[in-house]
Amino acid sequence: MAILKQDRRGKHENHAHLDPLVKNSIRKHLDSIPKVDSQYCRAKRTYIEGGKTVADLHIDYVAECKSKGLxxxxxLAYYNIFCTEYNMAFFKPKKDQCETCTNYTNATEEDKQIMKHDYELHLKEKQLARDQKDEDKNYTPDNCIVSVFDLQAAMPCPKGDTSTFYYLSKLNCYNFTIYDIKTKDVNCYVWHEGEAKRGAIEIGTCVLKYIKNLEETAKKPQN
Structure with missing residues (x-):
C-alpha cells in the first residue's frame, strides 16, 4: 500500500528573502513622504497627500535608488511594506460629516433601534437650524447682517504635480472664511502654522476682526 506524503507546498525553506538593506531603503522612502495635517483626519491612521498612487511612489523610489546606484x-515588496508596516492612506478632502448621522448610518439594526429617538430629534434640530437660517436671510431688516463661517481643510504648501514638490516638507496654511448670506460678500482670513494654530483663540480672533471691520465700514461716510 502506497502512502502519500504530506503536501509540502509553501512549507519548504527555499523562499526568496528580501535583502534587509532593500527593506530599509523602502522604509526610508516611505518615511520621507510628508504627512497631511487636517482637522478631518480623526482616525489614528496616517494620511499622505492624495496626488499619487502606491505605484507612483514606487516609481519615484526606484528612480531615487538608481540615481544613487543603490x-x-x-x-510587490514595496506594496507589501506599505500595507503591512505603515498605517497610511491617501488623503482626499471631503465635506465634514456629522458625527451623529455617521454613527447612526454605520450602526447595526439593533443599535439603530436604541439610537432612533435621539437620531430623529437630531434631524429635527438640524432642520430647525436650516429654517432659522432661511428666516434670518429672508425676513430680517436690511441693516441686519447674516453671516456663516467655516475653516477650510489644511492646505499644505508648496503644491505641485511633480515629485519635487510632493516630497518637500510642507507648510500647512489655514483659510477661515466668513460669508454674508445677504450681500454674498466673502472675507477670507489666511495664515500658516508658523504664525498661529487653528483653535478657538484663532477662530475667535478672525470673527472679532470681521465684526470690527463691519463697524469701521459702517462709520465711513456714504457717497
Whole structure:
C-alpha cells in the first residue's frame, strides 16, 4: 500500500528573502513622504497627500535608488511594506460629516433601534437650524447682517504635480472664511502654522476682526 506524503507546498525553506538593506531603503522612502495635517483626519491612521498612487511612489523610489546606484525592491515588496508596516492612506478632502448621522448610518439594526429617538430629534434640530437660517436671510431688516463661517481643510504648501514638490516638507496654511448670506460678500482670513494654530483663540480672533471691520465700514461716510 502506497502512502502519500504530506503536501509540502509553501512549507519548504527555499523562499526568496528580501535583502534587509532593500527593506530599509523602502522604509526610508516611505518615511520621507510628508504627512497631511487636517482637522478631518480623526482616525489614528496616517494620511499622505492624495496626488499619487502606491505605484507612483514606487516609481519615484526606484528612480531615487538608481540615481544613487543603490539596489531597490520591486513593486510587490514595496506594496507589501506599505500595507503591512505603515498605517497610511491617501488623503482626499471631503465635506465634514456629522458625527451623529455617521454613527447612526454605520450602526447595526439593533443599535439603530436604541439610537432612533435621539437620531430623529437630531434631524429635527438640524432642520430647525436650516429654517432659522432661511428666516434670518429672508425676513430680517436690511441693516441686519447674516453671516456663516467655516475653516477650510489644511492646505499644505508648496503644491505641485511633480515629485519635487510632493516630497518637500510642507507648510500647512489655514483659510477661515466668513460669508454674508445677504450681500454674498466673502472675507477670507489666511495664515500658516508658523504664525498661529487653528483653535478657538484663532477662530475667535478672525470673527472679532470681521465684526470690527463691519463697524469701521459702517462709520465711513456714504457717497
Amino acid at each position: 539596489p531597490f525592491g520591486n513593486y
